[in-house]
Amino acid sequence: MTTKISFQNVSKSFELTSQNAFVALQNLNLDIEDGEFITVVGPSGCGKSTAMNIAAGLTAPSSGQVLVDDVTVRGPGPERGVIFQQYALFPWLTVRENVEFGLKIAGLPKEERRRIADHFIALVGLTDFSDSLPKTLSGGMKQRCAIARAYAVNPKILLMDEPFGALDALTRVQLQDQLLTMWSKERRTVMFITHDVDEAVYLASRVVVMAARPGRLYKIIPVDLPFPRTEEVRLSPEFAELRNQVWRAVYHPASH
Ligand SMILES: Nc1ncnc2c1ncn2[C@@H]1O[C@H](COP(=O)(O)OP(=O)(O)OP(=O)(O)O)[C@@H](O)[C@H]1O
Numbered sequence: 235m236t237t238k239i240s241f242q243n244v245s246k247s248f249e250l251t252s253q254n255a256f257v258a259l260q261n262l263n264l265d266i267e268d269g270e271f272i273t274v275v276g277p278s279g280c281g282k283s284t285a286m287n288i289a290a291g292l293t294a295p296s297s298g299q300v301l302v303d304d305v306t307v308r309g310p311g312p313e314r315g316v317i318f319q320q321y322a323l324f325p326w327l328t329v330r331e332n333v334e335f336g337l338k339i340a341g342l343p344k345e346e347r348r349r350i351a352d353h354f355i356a357l358v359g360l361t362d363f364s365d366s367l368p369k370t371l372s373g374g375m376k377q378r379c380a381i382a383r384a385y386a387v388n389p390k391i392l393l394m395d396e397p398f399g400a401l402d403a404l405t406r407v408q409l410q411d412q413l414l415t416m417w418s419k420e421r422r423t424v425m426f427i428t429h430d431v432d433e434a435v436y437l438a439s440r441v442v443v444m445a446a447r448p449g450r451l452y453k454i455i456p457v458d459l460p461f462p463r464t465e466e467v468r469l470s471p472e473f474a475e476l477r478n479q480v481w482r483a484v485y486h487p488a489s490h
Pocket of ligand 1: 279283
């Protein structure tokens, strides 16, 4: 197995006053393997988004470094697709135009852009809405569009910060399944932040649990559940046991 993303002693402090700094992330060491799906959970303020933003190249670490394919991250790059909780679609572009956007920037010819966009729009189940504007879509549909757009440019890494956080429970479960289906076909490396312990266990091959004040890695819990993950897996005693284990690590870190 090869390491795709490597957090090496990554710390981040924010200056509050000239005398006072807040440590958002302390000495994070974490290797994510090529093609792995990891989820990151932890109490509010434990530095999950900070860690992801550093990997995305949107925030610089105060010390340490993140390597992607053995190269230090110094800014955003096309091999890393980022998806946030807020859909961040261009409101004046249709679903297809949104999905084609990155391909256009990359200079792909029109027919190829269209073929790739249509493929990913179909994968997320939005074919009938290809010509719709974002404002006419539900929250779940907007997020599907954002996922198709991120996938279309073929990033080897997907960094997802609570992408399903704003969605209702049913849409959320549907998008989890769609994401896993796409992941199993096109093995990207995924780092996925969530507050939802069930979601964390359902999606991941490893759950990374962080703790707060200062933000740090607390525990890594391997998820030895079979893929594809199905309703049967979700209802199994093994799933329940893992969920309890993650829950205890997140909410009662000192008690075990
Ligand atoms: N620009 C900033 N200036 C000062 N403090 C910041 C800044 N960005 C983040 N922080 C602080 O760093 C800590 C970690 O923030 P971060 O957003 O990474 O946490 P999180 O685990 O993603 O939280 P949540 O689950 O609530 O989204 C928080 O206490 C936050 O207030």
